[in-house]
Amino acid sequence: MKGIVFTDFLELVEEKYGLEMVDNIISQSELNSGGAYTSIGTYDFSEMLQLISNLSLNTSVSVDDLLMVFAEHFFNTLIKSHPNLVEHYKNPMDLLASIENHIHFEVQKIYMDAQLPTFELIEHKDDKLVMIYKSDKALYILGKGLMEQVFKLFGEHAIIEYEKLKEDGTEVKFTIARVV
Ligand code: HEM
Known part of the structure; x- marks a missing residue:
């Protein structure tokens, strides 16, 4: 999975729940990357599954509800990064x-x-x-x-x-x- 998905996800976690939550879910997950993501890198999808399920456990918000919230944040990032891909649609x-x-x-x-x-x-x-x-x-x-x-x-x-x-x-x- 592309790093942009991870960096954007952790940005959202920080905005909504604070930096401590970011540190918590990273340390609760077994991450080959150690949780240091760059937007252009590529990482195991299993890392995203662990991060999101630990966030769900810590916040008591279901994984599906977290994915819906993440979709809003991710979409805004995608269209800001690649406006040319969407701007001509009517x-x-x-x-x-x-x-x-x-x-x-x-x-x-x-x-x-x-x-x-x-x-x-x-x-x-x-x-x-x-x-x-x-x-x-x-x-x-x-x-x-x-x-x-x-x-x-x-x-x-x-x-x-x-x-x-x-x-x-x-x-x-x-x-x-x-x-x-
Ligand atoms: C400017 C618009 C969009 C851009 C630039 C974009 C780009 C991307 C990128 C970079 C990924 C990550 C791929 C990876 O990690 O290897 C992704 C995944 C995904 N995209 Fe898009 N996307 C766009 C619009 C959409 C829209 C409108 C949908 C809605 C149906 C969508 C559905 C998905 C889904 C469901 C995934 C998760 C990967 C999966 O399910 O296998 N994308 N997209």
Whole structure:
């Protein structure tokens, strides 16, 4: 997993819970990196799982709720770092439908060793999108949170439903209904 995910996550933990919490979750986790991340580095995904589950234990906030909060922070960082990837989209549906063949496609060129999810587009209408998320990381809740941030960016709302196609969350079908 790319370092930008770790640095952004720890920045959020510091903002919300303070530096002591950052130190706590780092020392409670078994990290090969020792918890020293740079945004351009690449680290074991298992380190992120440990950090977030320790944060969940310390705060009594569920991992899913933490992922939704993180999605907001991460999305803002992503669009600040790569404004050119999103600025020409005129609406959230087109942006979301283009994650696979444009946004993440370009991301893969910028961060060569990024391990991105795939989003297979099943249906793309003005008011409805159906797509299938696939990733070994099973971060579909992060995906849902990022989708909500896309609607927020355009000042719009949507009802986002998902159905696990695999019990472990590595394949998830999203149905996104635009609220107008
Ligand atoms: C400017 C827009 C975006 C940029 C620059 C971007 C970039 C990235 C980067 C760098 C990662 C980390 C990959 C790694 O650690 O190897 C990532 C992961 C991810 N992205 Fe995006 N992304 C963008 C928009 C979105 C949107 C709108 C969604 C919503 C569906 C999304 C869904 C995800 C998910 C779910 C992951 C976690 C990895 C996984 O599930 O396998 N991204 N993205």
